[in-house]
Amino acid sequence: GHLVPWIFCKWLQDKFDCEFYFQMTDDEKFMMRPDLTLEQTHAFAYENALDVIALGFDPKKTFIFSDIDYAKTLYKISIQVAKNVTTSTAKAVFGFKNSTNIGMVFFPSVQAAPCFLPSVLKGYNVPVLIPAAIDQDPYWRITRDVAPKLGYYKPAAIHNMFLPGLEGPSGKMSASKSDTAIFSVDPPKEVDKKVKRAFTGGGQTVKEHKEKGGNPGVCTIYQYLYFIFEEDNKKIKEIHDGCKSGEVFCGECKNLLSEKLVKFITKHQANREKAKDVLDKFLLKD
Numbered sequence: 001g002h003l004v005p006w007i008f009c010k011w012l013q014d015k016f017d018c019e020f021y022f023q024m025t026d027d028e029k030f031m032m033r034p035d036l037t038l039e040q041t042h043a044f045a046y047e048n049a050l051d052v053i054a055l056g057f058d059p060k061k062t063f064i065f066s067d068i069d070y071a072k073t074l075y076k077i078s079i080q081v082a083k084n085v086t087t088s089t090a091k092a093v094f095g096f097k098n099s100t101n102i103g104m105v106f107f108p109s110v111q112a113a114p115c116f117l118p119s120v121l122k123g124y125n126v127p128v129l130i131p132a133a134i135d136q137d138p139y140w141r142i143t144r145d146v147a148p149k150l151g152y153y154k155p156a157a158i159h160n161m162f163l164p165g166l167e168g169p170s171g172k173m174s175a176s177k178s179d180t181a182i183f184s185v186d187p188p189k190e191v192d193k194k195v196k197r198a199f200t201g202g203g204q205t206v207k208e209h210k211e212k213g214g215n216p217g218v219c220t221i222y223q224y225l226y227f228i229f230e231e232d233n234k235k236i237k238e239i240h241d242g243c244k245s246g247e248v249f250c251g252e253c254k255n256l257l258s259e260k261l262v263k264f265i266t267k268h269q270a271n272r273e274k275a276k277d278v279l280d281k282f283l284l285k286d
Helices: 003-016 026-032 038-054 071-082 087-094 102-115 117-122 134-150 188-197 206-212 220-229 233-245 250-281
Strands: 020-024 062-066 129-133 156-160 168-172
Touching: 003 020, 003 038, 003 129, 003 156, 003 220, 020 038, 020 102, 026 038, 026 102, 038 062, 038 250, 071 102, 071 117, 071 134, 087 102, 087 134, 102 117, 102 134, 129 134, 134 156, 188 250, 220 233, 220 250, 233 250
Parallel strands: 020 062, 129 156
Antiparallel strands: none
16 A cells, blocks of 8 residues: 555656655654554664665655654754644644654654755755645645745645555555555465455355446455556456446456566565665665
């Protein structure tokens, strides 16, 4: 699920030759998760960086940074944002309570900092576009309110929908629930097993499916094909219409997705290993 906005960013870079700044929020994960140490969240961040690099970003136009390792630069921007956001606004937008640790209360100003980072580094105003999952929208709304007060352009945002978890439309992919998600480091055989067990929109029996058809709108397999793994719009329509008419069966779609996903994962993991040798070329550190 995390790869969706990154794949889109890669497309933007390829089409428009634009720079890409990637913030690794190891600090937020540490403050949000009582069960994790700072060392663990810091390590997780650099694992994510390998996934980003493995997608093929241009090292000359891609800048990856950890909030912890780039704190000196980010903090100067963050406190300017924080000065212009009241506690009441933060509580109303993010639902903070008296039990929320003060690190999480301050974090929205850290999340906002990269929106202005290119302008700070270049010394002139730079327009910024933020591709992100829809749940990140509150951060950018506050950032857009603050931007004119600091003399910067308001950042624009493009939101992607959540990929459903493998268990179906009841939830999204979650890294904390291994059975609901496919991870970039999963062995190909495990990927195949997860796909074959995934929720579909098909009928309960072959007879029912033939008579009533399926519902691709709630089918995890169809969503994965639609959003990422089937680029042919004609083929996608054939799958959609075939499912609804009962002519295309869940097993066919699962086999198709498994084949495409295993191929993608195998290539991605090879690129991920190569990324370890070039990681430093992408990093911004103080």
